[in-house]
Amino acid sequence: MTRAIRRISLVLAILLVALMVNITLIQVFRSDDFRARADNQRVILDEYGRQRGPILTGPEAVALSEETRGSLKWLRVYPEGEQYASVTGFYSLVYGATGLERTENGVLSGSSDLFFVDRLQQLIAGAQPRGGAVTTTIDPAAQAAAWAGLAGTKGAVFAIEPSTGRILAQVQSPSFDPNILSSHDPAEIRDYYEELLDDPDQPLINRPIVALNPPGSTFKLVTAAAALSSGRFTMDSVLPGPAEYDLPLSERTLRNWTGEECAPGGEITLEQALAVSCNTAFAWLGNELGADALREQSELFGFDYKFETPLRAATSRFPESPDEPQTAISAIGQFDVRATAMQMAMVVAGIGNNGVVMEPYLVQEIRAPDLTILRTADPRIFRTALSPEDAAQMQQMMVAVVEEGTAGVLQGIVDGAGNPVLVGAKTGTAQTGRDGEQPISWMVAMAPASNPSIAVAVVVEDGGQTELSGGALAGPIARAVIEASLR
Amino acid sequence: MSANTATEAAPRQRTRRNLELVLLILAWGLGVLGTQQVAWSTGEGLHSRFWITAAVVGVLALVAHIIVRWRVPYSDPFLLPIATLLTILGLVMIYRLDVAAAQRAERNDNPIPTPDVYNQLTWYAVAVLLFVLVLLVLRDHRVLQRYTYTAGLVGVILLLLPLAPVIGATVNGATLWVRVGGFTFQPAEAAKILLTIFFAGYLVVTRDSLALVRTKVLGVPLPRARDLGPILIVWALSLGVLVFERDLGTSLLFFGLFVAMLYIATQRWSWLVLGFVLFAVGAVFAYLMFGHVRTRVQIWLDPFAYADTGGYQIVQSLYGFANGGLFGTGLGRGYPELVPFANTDFILAGLGEELGLTGAIGILLLYAVLIERGLRTAVAVRDPFGQLLAAGLSITLALQVFVIVGGITRLIPLTGLTTPFLSYGGSSLVANWVIIAILLVISNRARRPAPTPPSPDSTATQVVRR
Numbered sequence: 001m002t003r004a005i006r007r008i009s010l011v012l013a014i015l016l017v018a019l020m021v022n023i024t025l026i027q028v029f030r031s032d033d034f035r036a037r038a039d040n041q042r043v044i045l046d047e048y049g050r051q052r053g054p055i056l057t058g059p060e061a062v063a064l065s066e067e068t069r070g071s072l073k074w075l076r077v078y079p080e081g082e083q084y085a086s087v088t089g090f091y092s093l094v095y096g097a098t099g100l101e102r103t104e105n106g107v108l109s110g111s112s113d114l115f116f117v118d119r120l121q122q123l124i125a126g127a128q129p130r131g132g133a134v135t136t137t138i139d140p141a142a143q144a145a146a147w148a149g150l151a152g153t154k155g156a157v158f159a160i161e162p163s164t165g166r167i168l169a170q171v172q173s174p175s176f177d178p179n180i181l182s183s184h185d186p187a188e189i190r191d192y193y194e195e196l197l198d199d200p201d202q203p204l205i206n207r208p209i210v211a212l213n214p215p216g217s218t219f220k221l222v223t224a225a226a227a228l229s230s231g232r233f234t235m236d237s238v239l240p241g242p243a244e245y246d247l248p249l250s251e252r253t254l255r256n257w258t259g260e261e262c263a264p265g266g267e268i269t270l271e272q273a274l275a276v277s278c279n280t281a282f283a284w285l286g287n288e289l290g291a292d293a294l295r296e297q298s299e300l301f302g303f304d305y306k307f308e309t310p311l312r313a314a315t316s317r318f319p320e321s322p323d324e325p326q327t328a329i330s331a332i333g334q335f336d337v338r339a340t341a342m343q344m345a346m347v348v349a350g351i352g353n354n355g356v357v358m359e360p361y362l363v364q365e366i367r368a369p370d371l372t373i374l375r376t377a378d379p380r381i382f383r384t385a386l387s388p389e390d391a392a393q394m395q396q397m398m399v400a401v402v403e404e405g406t407a408g409v410l411q412g413i414v415d416g417a418g419n420p421v422l423v424g425a426k427t428g429t430a431q432t433g434r435d436g437e438q439p440i441s442w443m444v445a446m447a448p449a450s451n452p453s454i455a456v457a458v459v460v461e462d463g464g465q466t467e468l469s470g471g472a473l474a475g476p477i478a479r480a481v482i483e484a485s486l487r
Numbered sequence: 488m489s490a491n492t493a494t495e496a497a498p499r500q501r502t503r504r505n506l507e508l509v510l511l512i513l514a515w516g517l518g519v520l521g522t523q524q525v526a527w528s529t530g531e532g533l534h535s536r537f538w539i540t541a542a543v544v545g546v547l548a549l550v551a552h553i554i555v556r557w558r559v560p561y562s563d564p565f566l567l568p569i570a571t572l573l574t575i576l577g578l579v580m581i582y583r584l585d586v587a588a589a590q591r592a593e594r595n596d597n598p599i600p601t602p603d604v605y606n607q608l609t610w611y612a613v614a615v616l617l618f619v620l621v622l623l624v625l626r627d628h629r630v631l632q633r634y635t636y637t638a639g640l641v642g643v644i645l646l647l648l649p650l651a652p653v654i655g656a657t658v659n660g661a662t663l664w665v666r667v668g669g670f671t672f673q674p675a676e677a678a679k680i681l682l683t684i685f686f687a688g689y690l691v692v693t694r695d696s697l698a699l700v701r702t703k704v705l706g707v708p709l710p711r712a713r714d715l716g717p718i719l720i721v722w723a724l725s726l727g728v729l730v731f732e733r734d735l736g737t738s739l740l741f742f743g744l745f746v747a748m749l750y751i752a753t754q755r756w757s758w759l760v761l762g763f764v765l766f767a768v769g770a771v772f773a774y775l776m777f778g779h780v781r782t783r784v785q786i787w788l789d790p791f792a793y794a795d796t797g798g799y800q801i802v803q804s805l806y807g808f809a810n811g812g813l814f815g816t817g818l819g820r821g822y823p824e825l826v827p828f829a830n831t832d833f834i835l836a837g838l839g840e841e842l843g844l845t846g847a848i849g850i851l852l853l854y855a856v857l858i859e860r861g862l863r864t865a866v867a868v869r870d871p872f873g874q875l876l877a878a879g880l881s882i883t884l885a886l887q888v889f890v891i892v893g894g895i896t897r898l899i900p901l902t903g904l905t906t907p908f909l910s911y912g913g914s915s916l917v918a919n920w921v922i923i924a925i926l927l928v929i930s931n932r933a934r935r936p937a938p939t940p941p942s943p944d945s946t947a948t949q950v951v952r953r
Contacts, residue, residue, distance in 0.1 A: 002866050004751040005878050009862045012885040016855050019889065020848055022898045026808045027844040034809030039794055039802075042810045042822050069594050 044093065048072035048184075053108045053131030053369065055088050055100055057138045063088045063101065065131075068184070076101075076182040082175035083147040086156075086206050087136060087362065089311075090178035094189045099206070100134060100362065103310040107132045107366050114366065114374050132374065135365040137166040142454070145484035146171040149477030155460035156207035158341040159481055162349035162446065162455045164379040165358030167309060169456070169481055170342075172207035174199070209313035212338040213459055216430030217277045218442045219333025221347050224274055224282075224397065226289050226297035228390040233270055233285075235393040241268035245280035247325035254283050254328060257429070271397045275405030277427060279332050286331025291322050294331060300385035301347045301357055303339070309362045316343035333430060345457035346382075348444045351394045352424070352452035355386030398424030399449045409475030410445055415486045423482065424449035427471040438462040443474035447482045454485045503564040504556050510568030511548050518544060518575035521818055525583045528819035529590070543608060544575060547615045558622040559931035563864060566930065569857045570923045573908035574611055574916065576850065579818070580830065580837055581607050581911050587824035603830060603911055610913035614920035621924035628929045632872045635688025642681035643724065645674035646741075650731055663734045675728075675737045676905075676918035679883055680925070686745055687875035689717070690752035694871075698753040710757065718758070721745045722765050729773055735783065736890050736902035742766060743886045748879050752871075787900035800827045804895045807833075807840040808847070815843025830911040832903055833895050851892070854907070858885045861926050867933035877929045880922045 026034070035043055051074055055063035062084040065074040076091045078084065089099015097105060106112035110131040139159075146157035150173035159169035180192045196204050205211060227233040241262030244253040262268045262278035273281035286294060295318040299305070307313040319326065319336040329335040342360060350357035359382045366375040386394065399422050402410045407425035415421050428442030441460040446452035458474040458481070519541050526533045534540075548571050555567055585602035592599045625631070631638070649655040649663050656664040656671060664671050690697070697714050722742060729738035746762030773780045782797055790798035790805070803826040810821055823829050823837025830837075839847040861881030865874045887904055894901035905915035 001751055001754065001871060001874050004754045005862060005865050005874065008747050008751060008878065008882065009859070012858060012862075012882065012889075013855070015885065015889045015893075016851060016858075018898060019892050019896065020851055022893070022896050023808065023839065023847050023851070024844060026805060026896060027811055027839065027847065028813055031809040031812050034806055037791075037806070040806045040809075041825060042806055045822055046810075071591070071594060 045072065047109065048074055048093075050074065050110060051130045052076065052091070053110070053133045053367075055104075055108070056133055056135045057084070057087075057140050057143070060140065062136070062138075063091075063178075070184055072184050075184060076178075078178045078182070081177045081179055083143065083171065084138075085175045085178050086170050086172040086208055087138060088178055090176075090181035092181045092189055092193075093184065094186050095181065095193060099311060100136070103308075104134045104363065104366075107134055110369065115368060130369040132369055133365075133367040133371065134363055135367065136362055137161075137168065137364045137377070138170065138362075139168040139485055141484040141487065142169040142456075142481050143171060145169075145480040146458075146477065147173075149458075149480045150460075153460050153473070154201050154462050155458065155474075155477075156211060156341045157456065157458050157477060157481060158208040158345045159454055159456040159485070160345050160349050160358075160360050162353040162358065162452050165349070165360045165382075166364070166377075166379075167360050167362045168454055168485060170208045170362070172203075172205070174201050174203040176203045206311065207459075208341045209307075209309065209311060210340065211459075211461075212314050212316065212340060213440050213461065214335075214337055214430035214432065215333040215339040215344055216428035216440065216442055217279075217333055218344050218347075218426050218428035218444045218457075219331070219337055219339070220274055220277065220282050221351065221394070221398070221426050221444070222298050222301060223285055223289070223294060223331045224270060225301075225347075225351070225386055225390065225394060226293045227270060227285055228393055229297060229386060230289055230293060232288075235269065235271040235397050237270050238267050239270060239273055239278075239281040240266060240284055241273055241278045241281040242266045243280070245283045245328065247283075247328055248287065249323065250325050252325065254279055254332075256280055271400050272404075274397045274426070275400045277401075277406050282332050283328035286328045287324055289331075291319070291327040291330065294318060294327070297385070300383050301350055302343055302382060305382075307342070307360060309342075309360050311362060313342055314340055316340055333428060341457040341459045343457075344442065344444045344459075345455050347385075348398075348424075348426075348446050348457065349452070349455035350385045351391055351398065352446040352449070352455050353391075354388045355384055355391035357382045357385050395424055395449050398426060398446070401425050401427070402445075406471055407443065407445070407475065409471055410443075410479055410482070413447060413479065413483060413486070415448075421447050421486060422449040423447040424452075425478070427475070441471070441474045443471060443478040445478045445482060447486060454482060456481050502556075502560045504552075504560060507555070507564040507567055508552055510565070511552055511571055514568055514572035514575055515541075515545050515548055517572065518579055521576070521579040522582060524817065525579065525586060525819040528817060529583070529586045531586050531590075540604075540608065544578065544611070547612060551615050551618055554619045554622050555927060558626075559927045561935035562927040562931040563860050563934070565856060565860050566923055566926055569853050569860075570908055570920065573850070573853060573857075574614075576838065577834065577906075577909035577911070577916075578604060578607055578611070580823070580834055580909070583819060583841070584824055584830045584837065586819070587822075591824065606913075607911050607916070610916045613913065614917045617917055618920045618924045621921055622927065625925070625928050627932065628873050628876060628925060629870060631684050631876065631925075632688045632691065635685055635692075638681040639685030639689065642678045642685055645678040645681065646724070646728060646737075648674045663732050663737060673912070673914040675734070676914040679740070680880070680918060680921055682741065683744065683748075683879040683883055684876065686748045687872055687879055690748055690875055691872045693717075694752040697749070697758075698755055710755070710761070718745070718749065718761065718765070722769065726769050726773070729769075729780075730777065733779055734903065735780070735900070736887075736894070736904035739890055739902065740883065740886050740904065742769075744879060744882055747882050747886075748875060751878055752875060783900045783902070787897065790897060800833065801895065801897055801901055803827065804833050804836040805897060807836040808896065811840040811843045811847070813844050815839070815841050815846055817841060831905060832891060832910070834906055834909045834911070835892055836895055838909070850909075851888075854884070854888045858888075860930075864926055864930040864933055868929050869933070873929050873932065877926060880926055884919070884922065 052065045054061040062080050063078050066077050068075045089101045091097045091101040108131045146169045157171045160167050176196050243261045244255050256279050298318045303316045316339040326335050330337050359380045364377050368374050401407045402423050402425050406427040410423045410425050413421045425445035430440045444457045446455040456478050458478045460473045582604040585604050589599045648665050654665050656666040658664050663675050665674050725738045725742040749758045786793050786798045790801045794802045807826050818841045821840040826833045826836050858881050865877035891904040891906050893899040907919045
């Protein structure tokens with residue numbers, strides 16, 4: 001019987017090995033499949049069972065987790081709601097996460113490798129794992145001013161510190177309330193989300209970094225920079241500035257927004273042409289320089305590049321191969337030129353930072369659950385767009401736009417100590433090319449002009465008809481943001 | 488006590504009881520650590536009764552050990568510690584699920600349910616009591632052979648008892664409970680032991696005739712037609728359990744046990760073939776005739792298609808295992824309470840989730856060693872009845888582990904069975920501890936020094952008669 005018992009033992013051993021192999025398959029090889037299944041509550045319970053770290057701006061939290069008594073233990077709360085929605089994004093049971101909630105999830109949830117030591121300690125101490133904190137670069141005063149200024153309009157504000165690339169303000173309007181999208185009530189979340197999707201103003205779009213609009217006359221900064229970089233022009237070069245510019249190879253003409261000559265006699269310096277936003281002079285300049293030079297200059301400022309701040313921004317574009325009339329129109333920021341508010345703020349910041357364009361970034365610090373700093377942002381140069389001399393000329397020219405030209409709304413700004421501050425700026429009004437839509441109003445500015453601490457781009461999509469009325473809409477918002485930041 | 492003195496007079500042989508004691512202390516220590524981890528990581532903190540409970544468990548383990556030292560000093564040193572460790576792991580998990588239930592009730596402002604862990608602890612005490620009784624009463628396992636037919640009759644009656652009016656009860660679709668007063672138990676658990684005794688006793692007597700071969704069909708040597716009776720009766724009984732008590736697991740367990748013992752007794756592999764054919768016929772018949780069997784099989788083939796209905800349990804079980812991954816979430820950090828019947832049928836899913844693959848494989852290895860030790864005892868003991876009995880009891884454990892663990896991991900269709908020693912429930916725990924006691928008695932006889940004069944038989948008989 002001994003032999004038979006041994007044989008049966010072998011059979012039983014095979015059965016046990018089969019069990020072990022099968023369990024290994026489930027727990028190791030198919031584990032991710034099972035975890036990824038939509039009806040697996042464990043993943044969600046796990047996520048919501050941990051205290052997610054806060055998103056901080058200065059000392060204040062703009063996103064934090066509050067303990068509840070429900071089966072989902074932690075509720076995500078956004079004290080400033082809509083104002084910071086463009087930065088924080090939302091953290092939804094139904095629709096996943098967006099914004100910093102998505103890109104910084106590893107830190108916030110505590111699963112990042114940065115927390116290895118911390119996790120080890122928690123494991124030994126048997127403590128519930130917690131997430132780390134993310135501190136943004138946002139300047140709360142500038143952010144609040146931008147939010148207040150945009151109220152009731154459709155538009156965006158984006159501001160950065162030129163010397164570093166720190167993002168100081170990033171606001172969209174209309175916005176959404178991340179508190180509702182991050183609630184624990186799927187029906188409420190779905191209703192609100194559907195409502196947002198149906199809104200023609202598209203509040204879910206991260207306007208400051210994703211909405212692509214024709215930059216209009218603000219693009220003349222790029223054209224002017226290309227002119228200086230070519231070595232053929234200075235700020236004092238005299239350009240033709242008639243009332244109408246005959247587009248080459250076509251019957252059509254391009255007119256100034258005033259309908260008149262840019263200066264008596266039809267000739268104007270580059271500095272003055274920028275100050276009064278002379279279309280004919282810049283159209284002529286565009287063809288003198290050629291599309292390639294314009295594109296090259298735009299790319300030095302960040303066009304045609306995918307930025308992640310870490311939020312993914314849309315790529316600003318200069319048209320591929322425009323013919324001469326198209327080049328002329330592109331030189332004044334129309335035709336197929338498209339830019340985000342972030343991109344135009346970077347153009348201004350590059351000029352302000354003596355020609356060096358910094359990469360914009362939104363995360364200043366990453367902290368462990370016990371608030372010790374694990375990582376601090378490290379400003380990085382993107383590209384050098386201008387020589388320091390050319391940048392200095394551009395700065396002077398931009399001051400002239402405020403002091404003598406279309407951006408008079410930015411005159412008389414003072415800093416916190418009451419001292420007057422020179423501001424450089426450029427206005428813009430762009431036709432969307434879509435029927436029945438109001439033109440887009442732009443204001444890009446920096447202050448103090450010689451060594452700016454802030455560069456801001458404001459875009460109001462349902463702006464006024466003319467350069468001046470455009471400035472009148474976007475200008476005060478830019479002014480409010482600059483004043484708040486300088487205070 | 489003449490046997491005892493006689494034993495001590497014999498040449499000294501290592502009993503390895505100290506090893507057993509060390510392993511028992513380790514098992515107890517693991518339980519203490521595990522419970523503390525649950526308490527901390529669920530945020531409950533240590534219960535005021537914790538150390539009293541731990542002390543009770545320690546005393547029970549110690550009592551079992553002392554009795555083993557006294558009554559069966561030469562028995563295998565691993566059987567008791569492994570059974571104790573599994574029981575303790577079960578207690579830890581049941582406590583952990585109590586915490587989950589209490590926390591859920593608290594969230595929903597419901598009254599906090601009575602914890603199960605103290606009931607299970609009581610059952611553990613009863614199990615140890617029976618374990619001790621078996622060791623005290625049963626000096627020699629061969630005595631059991633005398634009760635072959637009594638055991639068989641009582642076993643069958645117990646098996647069919649749930650079908651009796653008034654006392655029979657259906658719980659969760661299976662009619663395998665008996666309710667007397669406020670007290671329920673699963674008679675199949677006791678029947679499991681009695682029928683193993685019966686099979687062993689019966690096969691020892693009849694194995695020679697069962698091994699005879701009359702004809703060959705297609706090269707398969709077939710037993711004589713009149714010897715087919717017993718296997719057909721057991722087969723019919725198993726089918727009866729399946730059909731009328733709707734208990735696939737128990738049915739599979741008995742039939743598998745009988746066929747395996749038949750093979751061991753006769754060493755004729757034709758019995759295995761015949762058993763498999765009968766099983767296949769029965770399975771097809773059951774599949775075609777009974778909706779509940781068909782449903783089980785369909786759920787097994789594609790549990791996710793029934794994730795909201797019949798497949799919910801198995802899907803949740805798989806999710807639990809998957810959530811555990813390699814090292815587990817840690818005790819108290821997973822969601823074992825999401826699996827239905829988490830502290831009975833699916834207790835290993837919870838352990839797999841919180842202790843990971845490492846823990847699950849560890850537990851399976853504990854079973855593997857336990858079963859291997861039982862089978863080793865079967866090989867070592869000299870009398871055929873003892874061999875068959877030890878092998879049969881080990882096979883019972885192995886099949887039960889395979890059927891339930893295979894079920895909750897979707898290796899085979901899910902059938903309700905308890906996980907030996909781990910699962911919440913008195914009948915199962917007590918029965919499995921009695922199995923360990925019997926195995927220890929057989930093992931003691933197998934491993935003790937050369938037989939003592941005049942004859943071990945007469946000594947044992949005297950003891951029992953007293």
